[in-house]
Amino acid sequence: MSPEAIGGLMLVALIATIFVGFPIAFTLIFLGLGFGYWGFGDTVFHLLLFQTFATMKEQTLAQVPLFVFMGLLLERAGLMERLFLVTQKMLGGLNGSLYLSCMFVATLFGAASGIVGASVTLLGIMAAKGMDKSKYDVQMSAGIITAGGTLGILIPPSVMLVVMGPVMGIPVTDLYAGALIPGVMLAAIYATYALVRCYLNPSLGPALRKFERMESMGALFVEFVKGMVPITVLLLSSLGAIFAGVATPTEGAALGALGSLLLTVVYRKITGPLLYNSVMKTLEVSCMILFLVVASNFFGGVFSRLGTPDVISQALLGLELNRYVILIIIMAAIFLLAWPLEWVPIVLIFVPIVLPMVKQLGFDITWFAILIAVNLQTAWLSPPVALSAYFLKGVAPQWPLSDIYKGMMQFMVLQIIGLALVIIFPQIVLWLPGVLYTR
Amino acid sequence: MRTNSGALVRAIRGIDTVSDWSGRIAAWLVIPLVFVMSWEILVRKVHQPTYWAFDLSYMLFGALFMLGTAYTLYRGSHIRTDFLYQTWPVKVQASVDAFCYLFFFFPGMVIFLWLAQDYALVSWQRQELSMQSSWMPPIYPLKAVIPVSIALLLLQGVAEFMKCIYAFRHGEWLTKQRSIEEVLADEMPLEDPGAPANGQAR
Numbered sequence: 343m344s345p346e347a348i349g350g351l352m353l354v355a356l357i358a359t360i361f362v363g364f365p366i367a368f369t370l371i372f373l374g375l376g377f378g379y380w381g382f383g384d385t386v387f388h389l390l391l392f393q394t395f396a397t398m399k400e401q402t403l404a405q406v407p408l409f410v411f412m413g414l415l416l417e418r419a420g421l422m423e424r425l426f427l428v429t430q431k432m433l434g435g436l437n438g439s440l441y442l443s444c445m446f447v448a449t450l451f452g453a454a455s456g457i458v459g460a461s462v463t464l465l466g467i468m469a470a471k472g473m474d475k476s477k478y479d480v481q482m483s484a485g486i487i488t489a490g491g492t493l494g495i496l497i498p499p500s501v502m503l504v505v506m507g508p509v510m511g512i513p514v515t516d517l518y519a520g521a522l523i524p525g526v527m528l529a530a531i532y533a534t535y536a537l538v539r540c541y542l543n544p545s546l547g548p549a550l551r552k553f554e555r556m557e558s559m560g561a562l563f564v565e566f567v568k569g570m571v572p573i574t575v576l577l578l579s580s581l582g583a584i585f586a587g588v589a590t591p592t593e594g595a596a597l598g599a600l601g602s603l604l605l606t607v608v609y610r611k612i613t614g615p616l617l618y619n620s621v622m623k624t625l626e627v628s629c630m631i632l633f634l635v636v637a638s639n640f641f642g643g644v645f646s647r648l649g650t651p652d653v654i655s656q657a658l659l660g661l662e663l664n665r666y667v668i669l670i671i672i673m674a675a676i677f678l679l680a681w682p683l684e685w686v687p688i689v690l691i692f693v694p695i696v697l698p699m700v701k702q703l704g705f706d707i708t709w710f711a712i713l714i715a716v717n718l719q720t721a722w723l724s725p726p727v728a729l730s731a732y733f734l735k736g737v738a739p740q741w742p743l744s745d746i747y748k749g750m751m752q753f754m755v756l757q758i759i760g761l762a763l764v765i766i767f768p769q770i771v772l773w774l775p776g777v778l779y780t781r
Numbered sequence: 782m783r784t785n786s787g788a789l790v791r792a793i794r795g796i797d798t799v800s801d802w803s804g805r806i807a808a809w810l811v812i813p814l815v816f817v818m819s820w821e822i823l824v825r826k827v828h829q830p831t832y833w834a835f836d837l838s839y840m841l842f843g844a845l846f847m848l849g850t851a852y853t854l855y856r857g858s859h860i861r862t863d864f865l866y867q868t869w870p871v872k873v874q875a876s877v878d879a880f881c882y883l884f885f886f887f888p889g890m891v892i893f894l895w896l897a898q899d900y901a902l903v904s905w906q907r908q909e910l911s912m913q914s915s916w917m918p919p920i921y922p923l924k925a926v927i928p929v930s931i932a933l934l935l936l937q938g939v940a941e942f943m944k945c946i947y948a949f950r951h952g953e954w955l956t957k958q959r960s961i962e963e964v965l966a967d968e969m970p971l972e973d974p975g976a977p978a979n980g981q982a983r
Contacts, residue, residue, distance in 0.1 A: 363866025364881035365859035372889035390893065391900045394927060398843025399913070401835070407811050407845060589822050592838070596818030603815070625808035625845065629853035630860055632846040682864050
């Protein structure tokens with residue numbers, strides 16, 4: 343049997359076993375070893391160790407534990423909730439103000455979790471109760487929480503982009519710069535939609551009652567300075583150092599982590615248990631992502647050595663379709679894969695398979711990466727298969743699933759509009775990296 | 782069905798404790814990672830770059846996530862596609878998991894361990910140095926992290942396999958909180974042959 347055919351079999355075996363529910367990393371290592379040995383013998387053993395050690399030495403990936411640690415510290419110390427409360431009080435007089443503060447916090451804190459499940463859960467815990475209390479519309483609330491939670495995955499600092507960089511062979515800084523404008527654009531589209539709906543129909547998000555708002559402007563200002571300014575400054579300076587080229591992305595992440603440690607001290611929230619819980623959770627989230635990176639790098643190495651990706655891409659290219667048709671086929675496949683899977687296996691296993699083809703078609707890789715990110719986010723918002731609905735249901739059990747679905751559907755439509763904009767106007771992605779880093 | 786899972790649960794708890802502690806130790810590596818890298822930026826701004834920060838940062842990072850894999854398995858956090866799995870009865874889940882541990886996990890990880898210890902041993906004997914920077918620190922301790930991590934992971938895999946046996950026998954998963962005493966107390970009524978095997982209340 344030809345190596346390419348062995349690779350094809352390996353892919354079929356992977357798809358079959360991935361749905362059995364066994365941890366993917368272990369399956370990948372086993373399949374890689376088995377099919378690799380069959381295809382090219384002993385070399386596969388060296389490949390396993392080489393890929394493992396290369397991942398351990400990949401300093402860019404150290405951003406994963408650092409950003410997760412930063413986010414966890416801020417969240418566990420109650421600083422994220424405080425931010426939520428401050429924005430809520432400031433905007434209290436406005437119809438739908440909670441939607442706005444929810445979007446704001448989601449945009450700032452995406453890095454707190456790194457994976458969709460955690461991000462939506464976190465936002466749900468924080469926002470759902472307040473929205474219920476203020477008699478907000480359930481569908482709209484569910485929509486904005488799931489949309490915000492999934493958007494956080496895309497907006498820098500984003501763990502997903504950190505992992506994507508080495509996979510695509512482009513600097514993480516380019517991806518950060520590329521994701522910034524589409525991310526902010528999507529957040530603005532969501533917020534505008536929610537506010538316009540509330541303006542037309544105030545019962546969707548009634549303004550807070552007088553006694554729930556802050557009494558005096560002075561007290562409000564103090565609360566604003568104490569609750570919001572330090573965190574915003576921290577996040578912006580960490581990202582700013584990266585964008586300005588003062589620090590590498592990993593150093594920027596370390597600065598962010600150090601800053602949040604200092605903030606917890608300044609706010610007198612630092613305790614032994616808080617620190618212990620944060621480092622333990624950081625370890626757990628980092629390992630779950632990074633051990634899969636090791637396994638996927640190995641699997642991908644075996645797969646490309648067998649030569650199967652070339653065969654697949656030649657076959658698709660041989661059809662001589664319009665390159666945008668092929669792009670849409672790829673995007674549709676990613677969309678479907680994102681229903682059952684987290685972004686980690688998709689980015690690590692599927693993307694390397696199609697990457698050579700995309701390069702050959704002459705698409706810009708940074709643009710392609712952001713397109714994938716936005717596409718993944720759309721998939722996470724598509725009921726009834728997307729998991730976000732169930733994550734939210736888990737923390738807001740009082741909301742009927744049918745309402746959560748209907749809410750997500752509205753934002754999925756907005757998301758498709760955003761996706762179309764990114765495809766039609768690549769400049770939305772490419773303008774900022776171009777200005778910052780090249781020529 | 783009569784069950785006597787006391788020894789099984791004791792063994793599971795023993796291994797769980799080892800993994801738990803490996804995690805507790807590895808997790809703290811994130812703190813020096815933060816300080817080493819922050820120090821580097823500070824010193825570079827006011828003086829000149831350190832010669833050691835780069836090497837130290839990837840060493841801390843590499844050791845952090847590799848040593849934490851056993852703990853992550855113990856916590857049940859390795860990414861799995863469980864939208865089908867969730868809907869199955871416990872005994873089916875346990876059988877499928879047990880099958881996967883026997884035929885995927887153990888063969889793969891035993892080979893990995895055997896390769897990794899050889900890899901680390903060769904490096905250790907040669908007292909290999911890192912070629913990433915002018916500092917050239919010893920690299921063999923970091924290479925030794927691989928076999929240690931995989932050995933811990935393999936050990937936790939044994940515990941997970943035993944948890945499958947427990948779940949298959951009892952019709953429910955062993956919860957993290959239940960102590961050996963509780964499990965033993967639960968088993969007392971099972972000495973009565975008429976008692977249902979899976980009728981235990983939590």
